[in-house]
Amino acid sequence: MSAFDDIRPYYDTEVNDAIKEIIDHPMLKAMMNFTFTEHQDDYWKNLMLHCHSIRDFQINFIYPAIQKVIEKSSSGLTTSGFEKLEKNTAYLFISNHRDIILDTSLLNASLYEHGLRMTTSAIGDNLVKKPFLKTLARLTRSFIIKRGIPSRELLESSKTISAFIRQSILRENRSVWIAQREGRTKDGNDMTHKGVLKMIGMAADTGENILDYLKKINVVPVSISYEYDPTDVLKMPELLAKARSEAYVKGENEDFHTLLNGIIGQKRGIHIHIGDLLTDQIDNISKSVSGSVKQMQELAELIDRQIILGYKLWPTKYIAYDLLHRSSQFADKYTTEEKELFERRFKKGVDQKDPMAVNSFLTMYANPVMNQMEILKKTSN
Structure with missing residues (x-):
């Protein structure tokens, strides 16, 4: 059995069977009725049952759904920096993370419009506890990161994720999206966690410097900004608990409720900026900074600078x-x-x-x- 079977997206050969499992699910019906407002259910169901690859599913169903979300809940999506990306090169996109679903969906829509390959994207298992959502995530080329597991399991899980990222970029030539920290940024402070960088570096060859490995996988920071955060009020209980140094416990369906509000809530302007390929800067760090701890700190700060300066400051x-x-x-x-x-x-x-x-x-x-x-x-x- 593949080492990645419990975290990977579907293979194309599995797509049609997965679609058959969810074709009559009420949430899929709601999504497609929102997307194909002028058609009866038989229209999209027939199309979907003839879908045999993730790319087909994304282009024919997810992409138009995202276009409808942009139309209904924003004043438009703008982009910058995509001209810096090469069409036949795979990248590790390290991004700030503001919305559970839309961050990656909007990035992939933009990559598609610029003639670039869409990514495989990290998603926490806390967001796909419902079977339908897990199936949908795997159909949109997401790989699953396990949350809240014991430290020994966490180490093994991190190694598996790191190896999966390496295989995607270096063997399959498929770009990967991952957030700069675990979970969404709720207070507006986009900060890269060194633990994420260390996890990514676990796939370096034995004896290989982590920075040398990171140069190979083409690290590119990404900034996404929304004029209005449709979940801003929903974040308040957690922010207030943090301000009062109190423990915060999520409600049973809080993530799902936030997910839906993020999709349909009003955002007004949305902007995605692609930062610079960091290969040369990483090389400079390896030459000028000694010690792995300091090197990781320097790299985290470099990514932070790119993401923060690339973030579009809306009037809000x-x-x-x-x-x-x-x-x-x-x-x-x-x-x-x-x-x-x-x-x-x-x-x-x-x-x-x-x-x-x-x-x-x-x-x-x-x-x-x-x-x-x-x-x-x-x-x-």
């Missing part, structure tokens, strides 16, 4: 900064109408009598501005 981010600091420093970055719209959402979703709640919500939106300011300040010094 500047509005939140000015409200948080009771200033008009960035008044030229937004209109009166944009500010009023943000304030209506803010006052409707957040208890204005709770200073900690007010601060947490505004900080969530303002942190990308403050992080860019901090990096630009360091660069100018």
